[in-house]
Amino acid sequence: MTVPPVPLPARTTVGVVGAGPAGLLLARLLHRAGIDCVVLESRTRDYVEQRQRAGILEQATVDALRSSGAAERLDREGLAHDGVELRWGRRRHRVDFPSLTGGRRVWVYAQTEVVKDLIGLQLGDGAPLLFDAPVSAVVGADTARPLVRYTHGGAEHTLACDYVVGCDGFHGVTRNAAPEGALTTFERAYPYSWLGVLADVAPSNDELVYAHSPRGFALLSMRSPTVSRLYLQVPNGTDPGAWTDERIWDELDARFAVDGDWSLARGPITQKSVLPMRSVVTEPMRWGRVLLAGDAAHIVPPTGAKGLNLAAADVIVLARAFEQWARTGSTAGLDAYSDTCLRRVWRAEHFSWFMTTTLHTAPGQSDFDTRLQLSQLDRVAASAHAAAELAENYVGGPVG
């Protein structure tokens, strides 16, 4: 028996463009608040669920997932981490989070798993979440009824909304809903990228390792007790296919090298990809009845583990604002949304820039600049104040 096609909604309160962490968490929070929304995602469910990205969740992100009933597997499989290790000049120094931040910590739980959990819950609740539904345009941002134009099943459709939220990432279309020149973009590109790999081997350290080395930056992270996630700085334009497994492990060995008894376990590399590094902020994060959240509004280099967590923070603020509007008619929260989020965004942009420029060795970097980096790392090891500044930024704080 053929399954009748799901009737496509022509109208909703909040139209959400994009089913990444921002769009899915927003939809979950709105659904729990009884505010109807429709999520339109251009890619397939499989594609979205397999896309390798972030791995670290701040407490505020975990709290939002828990309060929206989306943390059952996270609480079972997620790993709570109380610190990270920095390495430079064959030294190692652990930055302890709880003692420096009044008890805060982070969680290791991959973005792919967050996305799978949220999709499963939304579809299970029958909330409208359409895959293979690319949005071509958002129009009428300055009217009371913005429209989302999308295709699905080979036909063109229009969704009439009270509000539209662009959660469609850096390459999305929702930003184009604002008139030319209405939004300002602030950006910085970096002269290097990350080669990221997944490997079927137990992580060689209990906590993450961020390594400065004259050969370039390296990061040891993890996805589970048997899967490692590792990154190494490579030149922009690097072809991941040019890096054999042996070359990757040899280079990581050289960059993580420390005095004393530590070695990097090797295993089969199951995935390789190259990620460019950039900082981007779009201001304001709203135009009329169209609002931007997550990577649609800002990008950070992943060195500070902020991307996913900033996306979550945006939609936590936004969901509260929509709840206030639905309950009281007041748009105060919506009107303050951009300014509220941009304070956290710029703090995260600065921290991500600080971690990136302190730990990476830029092409042609002067010895003077290298000495400045090493002095900063020595300072973190020598001063509880400097270590606390890094720890507080890394674990993040309450939202809003």
Ligand code: FAS
């Ligand atoms: P996303 O980009 O995740 O989601 C946007 C969604 O919108 C996508 O599913 C896309 O298909 C959809 N979309 C786009 N255009 C559309 C259209 N026209 N119509 C409908 N749907 C549309 N952050 C970290 O903290 N650590 C990391 O290690 C890390 N690694 C990363 C690696 C890569 C390759 C990239 C690109 C980013 C990485 N990030 C990392 C940052 C990343 O985690 C983002 O911050 C996070 O995905 C942001 O979530 P969203 O804002 O939901 O955007």
Ligand code: PHB
């Ligand atoms: C990851 O596990 O993918 C990860 C962790 C920390 C970062 C970046 C990426 O800073």
